[in-house]
Amino acid sequence: MKTITLYSIIISSLVLLTSCSQTEQTSNKIFEKGQKVTQNFTGETWVQMLTVDGENFDAMSYNVTFAAGSRTYWHSHPGGQILYCLSGEGRYQEKDGAIRSLKAGDVIEIKPDVVHWHGAGPDMEFVHLGISTRLSEGPANWYGPVTDEEYNNQK
């Protein structure tokens, strides 16, 4: 009888552990992961467009999933951009500024024409929602890769 109780407790613990890790995974995936991007990013990154109606909203928005270590190229937006961090551990840097660490709940306001990059930290996937505001000002400008030296220069 004692053995049966012991086994049932062990099995319950395993079931609980499994459901727990499923919850953690689900919590990281509010929006679809989307398609792997091939241009203007270093490492594996996926983008799911969420809204594309520039005419009505003068904005477009997207969910971006960065694998650990992956990041955008240096770029700027003539109409600005806002990032809403949803899960994982990220990095953000403006030209000539220090690298900032990002976590879920952080909101980054990137003013028009500010050259910057964003991406995952070196050890963990990172997900943010992003919105390109004042879209009618024009598309993003791209300035080439963030080198490994730049990426690892965490002061």
Place this chain on the structure above:
Amino acid sequence: MKTITLYSIIISSLVLLTSCSQTEQTSNKIFEKGQKVTQNFTGETWVQMLTVDGENFDAMSYNVTFAAGSRTYWHSHPGGQILYCLSGEGRYQEKDGAIRSLKAGDVIEIKPDVVHWHGAGPDMEFVHLGISTRLSEGPANWYGPVTDEEYNNQK
């Protein structure tokens, strides 16, 4: 010895259960809950402003937490609004349209001047991120409460 093992397994299970339910709570709370609002909403609702820089982004954004059954008044935005559903179960309706159920991952594009309301379902809290786009077109217009009859008229 067997008794000690049994106790340690029970305690481990309880610790696991506690950490598991904490994870579930945290996953619903990416952004701060903010302050309770008193105008233009029915029931208990909390708003945390996320961005307010209209000059640079021509937008403002906010996290809204609706207690079960709570909802906005009927209203419209001259520059449009986009809702990004983060957790729980919500409701959305445009004037003369059917009530839509909302869940995490849903994105609602509300075109300029469309009269509508949004809120929680009757049995569960609901959280969305919202952005008021083309803010320079002017502030929201409010048209009074969504009655219980309107709220419960789920076709």
